[in-house]
Amino acid sequence: MPHHFIRKLEGFTRLSGENRQALEKLARNVQQVGPDQDIIHEGDSPEHVNLILDGWACRYKQLRDGRRQIISFFVPGDICDTHVFVLREMDHSIGSLTPVRLAQIPRDALLDLTDRHPRITRALWWETLVTAAIQREWTVNLGQRSGIERLAHLFCELFLRLRAVGLTDGDTCPLPITQNELADAMGQTSVHVNRTLQEMRGMGLIILKGKRLTILNMEQLQRMALFNPNYLHLNRDGAHLDANDQGVSSAQTLS
Amino acid sequence: MPHHFIRKLEGFTRLSGENRQALEKLARNVQQVGPDQDIIHEGDSPEHVNLILDGWACRYKQLRDGRRQIISFFVPGDICDTHVFVLREMDHSIGSLTPVRLAQIPRDALLDLTDRHPRITRALWWETLVTAAIQREWTVNLGQRSGIERLAHLFCELFLRLRAVGLTDGDTCPLPITQNELADAMGQTSVHVNRTLQEMRGMGLIILKGKRLTILNMEQLQRMALFNPNYLHLNRDGAHLDANDQGVSSAQTLS
DNA sequence: CGCACGATTGATTAGGGTCAATAATGGTGG
């Protein structure tokens, strides 16, 4: 069931059959959510960890005066806050953008999983660190890049993340969100995002139509975005740790 | 030695004498670094975890064309990437802003610490999650807030963080950074930051002089910043977990 | 076929950038 999730973790480290089986079992409690629904709302206390099986969602925060910032996107295979239980209440909301199929993972299931599978524990660590790295890159994106650079950077990132879970098709990937939502993520207005998109189309960089994005010239797009994929840590970073797997001691806690 | 760090963790959970002793031992290898020095550089592979004992530092990323974004500030008591060893190389740099005294913590010392002290493990988790929450809030800050709101928000955040480690004095706290550095953090030019500061002074909100910040009207400052401190999780969130401390099993890994 | 939402366009404005110069400050050596 959690295809994409497993595939993503395997981009970090090799997994055994047992590992994979254990991960399959996480998707016991599957829920279907309509588009534009809150999955968790700021102030709620976390009940379980959500794993996105299908569809897109986002983290967002809404200011008292109505302004909304989308803080990150969730695509299939993404897990929302593996370790959230330490905190008493959510400081942001998570909402669906499209219809979403998700697995609700109870705390104990995660504890049990990491208890038995050090390699998965490490892979979840990696997942958490990459999520943090993406958030940092978004900070750079909003702080330093111009409209067109920003959008180009987002497209590069999303394409690589989708490719890592097998959701691209050649140079095309899904992009099932509105220009308004793009705008809320880029800290700009939809009017300006619209104009930027037209500029990118005019340059022959992309096609964006029918909720699908085609990248016509990835090299040029990356150059224009000042894109460096290193922060996604997609190069099997886990390989150098695969040797020391014998003990299931708590030495795994931090490794 | 790691005064501020211990004090910060105690804002999350109660610590025993043994806990504190164990934390003291972390500061074995202490280094002094001058101002404007790189502590780690993008591309380096992490050798140890740095704990800031004194002085200010920052995470930053530099784009190929020279633009620099400060991604976060480190103040005394902050720890840089507790779990960084999972990644092969740094995707950003950490540099000092003032002279910095820091403890270099080897990986094994951390493993040993979390092995023996479940409550500390949990507190480190909390630290990691709050750091992520701060990063998200910066995303909102850069994406949605105007110049004056942004700066006001930063001041609110820094003041509370410094108070949590005992570094405020009434309504005053240190702010040992230049307007240029403020500008790199806010995604603006120093010229504009300068003008914004003057506006805040003119409104009677703050005094900023001699590397010290005084907040004359915290309520108004928070209102203008649309500041909600919930993301700092400063309300002893750990209390609800303090009951179940007996076992030192790997159940601690995720709790 | 018509409706509702999303995309697009135009005109105008404003926030913040750029460039360039000047004024304060603080640390240093004599």
Place this chain on the structure above:
DNA sequence: CCACCATTATTGACCCTAATCAATCGTGCG
């Protein structure tokens, strides 16, 4: 203690990116 220098802070003039406001156009879908 003072003169000097290098940062850092401040100011002014001008420009440009992106916001705002307000229609209008498409199009996917019931």
